[in-house]
Amino acid sequence: MMIFYDFGLSVREYARRGKKNDFPDVDICPHCKGHIRLLRHGFYFRYAVTNNNVFSIPICRLRCPSCGKTVSIIPSFLLPYFQHTVATILIKLKHYFLYRKVIGYRQLLEFFNQRFRKNLTRIEMFFRDVGFRGVFPFNPKEKAIKLVEMLLALGKTPLLKRGIGHFPLNFMAS
Ligand SMILES: [Zn+2]
Incomplete structure (x- = not known):
C-alpha cells in the first residue's frame, strides 16, 4: 500500500x-x-x-x-503509477491544451490527456468539496484548461492544508 x-x-x-x-x-x-x-x-x-x-x-x-x-x-509530488511528477504532468497538459504544444513524446501526452479528460468530473467535484464556488466552463476543452490551472495553483495555496495533509486527489486515476 x-x-x-x-x-x-x-x-x-x-x-x-x-x-x-x-x-x-x-x-x-x-x-x-x-x-x-x-x-x-x-x-x-x-x-x-x-x-x-x-x-x-x-x-x-x-x-x-x-x-x-x-x-x-x-x-506527494508523485501520483500512483506515474513516473512523471505532478507538476510535470500538469505543465505538459497545460501547454498542450493552450498551445497544442507537445513537450516530450506525443504518445505519452495523448495518454496523459486521455486520463486527465476522464477525470474532469472528479476534479471538479474535488474543487467543489474544498469550497470552490465559481463557475466552470461548460466547454470540455475550456473546462480542462481551467482545471489544470487550478491544480497547478494548488501547490501555492493553503486551501489543501486542511485536507489530509498531502495532495488528496489523484487526477490521473484509471
Ligand atoms: Zn497492520
Whole structure:
C-alpha cells in the first residue's frame, strides 16, 4: 500500500537528501487499522521524471509489527503509477491544451490527456468539496484548461492544508 506524504521538498531536494531525509512516523496501520508504530523496512528506488531530469529517488518502506504488511511512503509530488511528477504532468497538459504544444513524446501526452479528460468530473467535484464556488466552463476543452490551472495553483495555496495533509486527489486515476 502507498501513503502519500508532503515532504515540503522539491523533487531535486528530495533526491539530494536520499535516505537521510526526515521520513515521517506512521502510528496507525492502514491495513489492519491497528494503533501501532510501523517499523522501518528498508528502501527501494524508483524514478521521478521532470521535463529536464530523471531522478532516482529512495522510497521508504514500513512494516506493521502486528499484521506484517508493508506500506510505502510516496512523496506527494508523485501520483500512483506515474513516473512523471505532478507538476510535470500538469505543465505538459497545460501547454498542450493552450498551445497544442507537445513537450516530450506525443504518445505519452495523448495518454496523459486521455486520463486527465476522464477525470474532469472528479476534479471538479474535488474543487467543489474544498469550497470552490465559481463557475466552470461548460466547454470540455475550456473546462480542462481551467482545471489544470487550478491544480497547478494548488501547490501555492493553503486551501489543501486542511485536507489530509498531502495532495488528496489523484487526477490521473484509471
Ligand atoms: Zn497492520
